[in-house]
Amino acid sequence: MYGQVNIEKWKVFELTLNGPTNGNPYIDVKLSGKFITENDTISVPGFYDGEGVYKIRFMPQNEGKWTYTTFSNVKKLNNQKGSFVCLQAKRYNHGPVVVKDTFYFTYADGTPHHSFGTTCYGWVHQGDSLAEVTLKTMSQGYFNKMRMCIFPKSYDWNNNEPLYYPFEGTPLKNWNYSRLNPVFFRNIETRIMQLDSLGVEADLIVFHPYDRWGFSRLDRATENMYIEYIIARFAAFKNVWWSMANEWDFMDAKKPSDWDYYVEQFAKKDKFHHLISIHNGVKFYDHTNPYITHASIQSEDTYKAKEYRMKYKKPIVFDECRYEGNIPWSWGNLTAKSLTEKFWRGVTNGGYVGHGETYVTENPVIFPDQSYDILWWSKGGVLRGESPAHIKFLRQIIESAPAKMQLIPLFTWMPFSCVGVDREYYLCYLNDAQPRSVVIDLPKDLFYTVEIIDTWNMTITPIGKKFSGHSLIELPAKPYIALRIMKQ
């Protein structure tokens, strides 16, 4: 017997057991743990971590005493019992992100989560030194979510081999698909935990089409083993989100019904109920599928957030709306100004928008190999663009809205978009309009302060008077202006 084990709410309780190394532990050994507290019983799967080590991970979501019992077809792993006490969460630990009130995200403790994501598809596969640079960049607080692939990525500017492979075997294609490689997954979970320590959600991409090793064409048995393994291994980390795919419609080895299958697997097997989404290339997945928690959209038309809210009745996340950069491909050569606009238009239409950056820096683009170029979108590293600072400016404005306020798309007339809470707070964006003034009909029985936000120059200028009712607001007659209007 040990002394009392204390686990902070939403942190990971990890039970380590020693078991067999013979046979195929990934397939032969069944292991799960049943966790019991006063009003709850939750069974979660364990997993094999290599070298005879088996683990069961659990994220307690209720404070108080928990007991557990293991179940296994291996005697040594079976009927292990113990307990721990779940203590209240400390500051900065708000728990996992969940959907609230149809269109919004919140942490489990009720703190609003305004998603401002970025994308570094292959950053976990580049080794420690570059990952440290990436984490340092992420610590600057531009973003609170990272989209990242579990499997390594093969694509332009992603042609190096990854640090590790998910299966035993040798590249390029000589894999033993019946045996996973724990080192590969351990590396990923290290990155997940590092992101969590920075307050960043890890939006894990389960499948993707950018592949030269065969991982986009697994058979169903291997897929099942992989899915069960990553759920057993990663689901106890509070900052995990499950993204079934990047560009699901570009994966020609899979049928549409396969995606329904994966979605259902995660919804049923992840007992911690992390967010589940599926990201499109061109063709939108049917986000009305009830297992999907939010619409993860690729489209440059972020102003359609309002329309998609009505269509899908879920949070709308434009995870890719083209990236700031200068590469030949049109999804990766947006100006900072345009990407900043897309963020403002998305947010002021009730959506969430994601960032990516694709600057080639060394040379004019050369075709087959760009291995000397480290693009944020592919490998992480440093940010070179101007949009992150502007996105952070927007994020600060959104996060400084009155506590727990859920911004609702209000009136919209092209190109004037507005979110807020009626009578309380309005954030309006004028996009490329350059009016000398605008007229807004505010409630007549209240007084409001109005601030002029220059979204590009990142200034907030209060107008030195109060407004009420039919209000003429003089403006600087230049583009990229927003208005913040708050009840006195």
Added chain:
Amino acid sequence: MYGQVNIEKWKVFELTLNGPTNGNPYIDVKLSGKFITENDTISVPGFYDGEGVYKIRFMPQNEGKWTYTTFSNVKKLNNQKGSFVCLQAKRYNHGPVVVKDTFYFTYADGTPHHSFGTTCYGWVHQGDSLAEVTLKTMSQGYFNKMRMCIFPKSYDWNNNEPLYYPFEGTPLKNWNYSRLNPVFFRNIETRIMQLDSLGVEADLIVFHPYDRWGFSRLDRATENMYIEYIIARFAAFKNVWWSMANEWDFMDAKKPSDWDYYVEQFAKKDKFHHLISIHNGVKFYDHTNPYITHASIQSEDTYKAKEYRMKYKKPIVFDECRYEGNIPWSWGNLTAKSLTEKFWRGVTNGGYVGHGETYVTENPVIFPDQSYDILWWSKGGVLRGESPAHIKFLRQIIESAPAKMQLIPLFTWMPFSCVGVDREYYLCYLNDAQPRSVVIDLPKDLFYTVEIIDTWNMTITPIGKKFSGHSLIELPAKPYIALRIMKQ
């Protein structure tokens, strides 16, 4: 008998007759002329021009001798006969604009017409001195079409009374709707002719909703009289286009079927078959109506030209895609850069785009009355914005494409739009993309010159080498770049 009368092809033959002044000449007197040439017989209506003067106007479209006979229920006007000789058109007289090959405009002599329109809704109602300024502005060659209302306009910055009224009576609403006012229409035809002398098409708006006099709520008999009158009076001017409405869907006194009726009236009664369109506010008219010659669209999404071509199988004209200006209303506060972009995107997707300008210059905007501000969009005058020069730059590029070339939308991948003629000529626009290079697959058996067009700085820079096949083209890595690629 007079000596031989010569009329240049597509110019106006006008027969003037004296007739009764008693009764109601607008209603009581029937008058038409039958014009006969070797292979053609055309009957056109006459009209009453006031003070006992009746006229019949005719635009001969075939060279050679024409004879005519008048028909009337008034003896003095009946059975008048005569002849004239239609001579070939002189230089700069290309005839009326017609539709060619489904998607294009051409003058009757085969010269391509690339439509670059602008909008001065109420310019004809402001008096001679301002009209002279407007005409001088139009003589600078930015635009080759003017959208203009026949009826006076009542709207913000349009609150002065017009020079003349279309009916006898006194403002605001004391009209004798059974009697038209020839002075009103004579003023308009003067402006039509002046525009023609500048090579500018007059896109006449028959009805519009901006009204304080009652002209948007005529009864059907009055509408018929008005329609027949303007056809009799204006249709012989070669530069006339008929636009049934501005913002037809904002005219609450009219039913949808009324618009079908008007369209049919013009199609059947105008024997010179001028272009016919109908312009929307929010709701598109069904441009598949076979009497409609082209789709006249209000939408800021000019890049959808390609889509609308497929939908309507007609020329696509974005007559309003928001205006350059600084007024509070979102349709009138675009930056010059944004409007220029909309032109480029529209044109490189196979459409035509129109301009408007709404700069308030004197004061911050004041509500009820802005009569001291002369906005181009409402009254004409001078242009203050930067978009016209940029539009002219684009126009020159389009007009300098190889002779009679009809630019076809070719491949498009967001945001890369391209029109051209396969293997011959390509004009591609990169919008807000800022790639350091692009890759284009040109035919392998030919060589091409490539020029980099900076659409905002209005420079054209040839690349000093020839391209063929899979071509990497280095670019300046900034937005608003276009490429002109021509076969050697």
